[in-house]
Amino acid sequence: MMAQVMRRARSARRITAGFRTVEGALWQGAARVAVLLPLAALLFAVTILAIKARPAIIVNGWGFLTRSKFDLGQSYATTVNHIHGVAVPVGASYGAGALIAGTLESSAIAVIIAVPISIGAAFALTERMPRWVSQPLGFFIELLAGVPSVLFGLWGILTLGPFLATHIYPTIANNMPNVPVLDFFRGAAGHGEGLLTTGLVLALMIVPIITATTRDLFSQVPPLPKEGGEALGMTDWEVARRVTLPWVRSGIIGATVLGLGRAIGETIAVAIVSGSLLASVAPNAYGTFGTLAAAIVTQLDSASTDGTGFAVSTLAELGLILAVISVGVNLAARLVIKRSTRLGAPVGRAT
């Protein structure tokens, strides 16, 4: 390395003095411009959304957040209503209540399933296996992160959904006790597309994020506290629960919320597997439903037929709500992660 560096230094001296003095400034200038672009893109996107959504926000009002309705009105309307100065086709009426609920329900199911499995798998990978086994397995899970989401959707609708609907869901639906919360899993088992299938597919999509982060966190826990626990006679489970997990708790929370953000924003897989309804929530765990992201991708085409542009504007409002939710979730995750790096080791505190 040293000889190389010296050779390079010598040849550097041969470069014309002009370029030599300019090059550093060039790099710095280009880097300074480039780093501004994400901020500019973000501001641009939010501005466009806000401008586009403004008429919809004015007309739809606050009720938009709770109403469940998606009616474009008369598409070849000769009569156009003017509400607060905004042209709206006769009969057009929108509400995002069902879409917001569907987005939150499906992502919640995904997180509830993915988090314990990811943590368990991360334990198996870091604490139980030799490196030559855990490394290929870890790569396999990382591979999952690169699989295009449309393939998750295809698999969910053609393979997983029908399998669950014929072999698993009827059994669960028939045997669930009729008590609050659990009765959500009773009733018609459906045909495979719907809330629970979507939640499962989303869970599989966010598992790599949570597993990879948790695995890295576990491998950063120093061995001494763990060995200390073992020396005190703690079992594997007790070391995991009392030492390892508390040590990385906030990191895991951060990874979980990042996964939640991904599930909330996921579009194409959900559009395929959810059934893409627009104005109704799933009656039970197997019912079809819709999410904000799926509604935007499936409706933009037909919304463009609305000559007044009000339907496209309403989709911008959906996009704005989706952006606010996922950006909020993301910022919360980063806040948690940031705070966790400032905290000391939690071992030794009373729990």
Next chain:
Amino acid sequence: MSSQALPGTGRRRFVTAGFRVGTYLSLLLIMGPVVWLLAGIIARAVPHFSWSVLTHPTTGESGGLENAIIGTLLLMAGVLVLAGGIGILAGLHLAEYAKPRKSGKESGGILRTASDVLSGFPSIVLGYVGYVALVLGLHWNFSLLAAWIILSVMVIPYIAKSTETALRQVPTAYREGAEALGMPSGYALRKVTLKTAAPGIVTGLLLALAIAGGETAPLIYTAGAFADSPVSVSLTHHPVPYLTFLVYGFYTLPENASHYLAYDAALVLVVLVLVLLVAARLIVNRTQKHSEARRG
């Protein structure tokens, strides 16, 4: 802890055994579906696959994948240049030029936050913005340029992050050595710092390409949703065919020939992503081996 507070040994043994089984079960619950998913896609495609699919364009609702493959590669090439250049420079700024704040805060401040927020921004919303602002607003119609810009905006934060991480792992001694030898700052950056960080940067680029090649939602309203359009190198006014739309748009069509084409496209996508990720992994492994050998 006094001895009588300890739970019974039998129960502890039982819980621990349950925990051990649980960890393996979790791993199985992840591995099982991964194998199932990949095998399912391969099993659907292989029985009807013929190599001629790769050399014939899509015509109507059947035919081959030639134009979609070229379109996807064209999209990835543009992202490589556009997002690669900007992302690496942005990462360079965050790692080398942004001044660290006092009180031990991370450097970069609002610029880093913007990049983080953008990486969590829903891709379909970016697609909508591209449709409204570029496709309609600037009258580009469905086009290569609109798709490049939206895909690049999506992956720039990702490339910036991996570049920054790679640059931060370059030992300070290398930078100091270069400076001590009297290298001009820009030259030292190019020949010492960036060169040492190159494997990490390239790995990030490959992963970003895998993301870009596998995206669907932001492309439908920027690149267009026309599977049988010919590939055109004009930047605007020509829709771009791409593989993920063939999967999304064709699996619901009535004819079997369309389904087979969708499955073939899925298979090509799996192979494409596999190649990119394995290449990335090989680069990581090789450089890790080198650095360990050097230390030893």
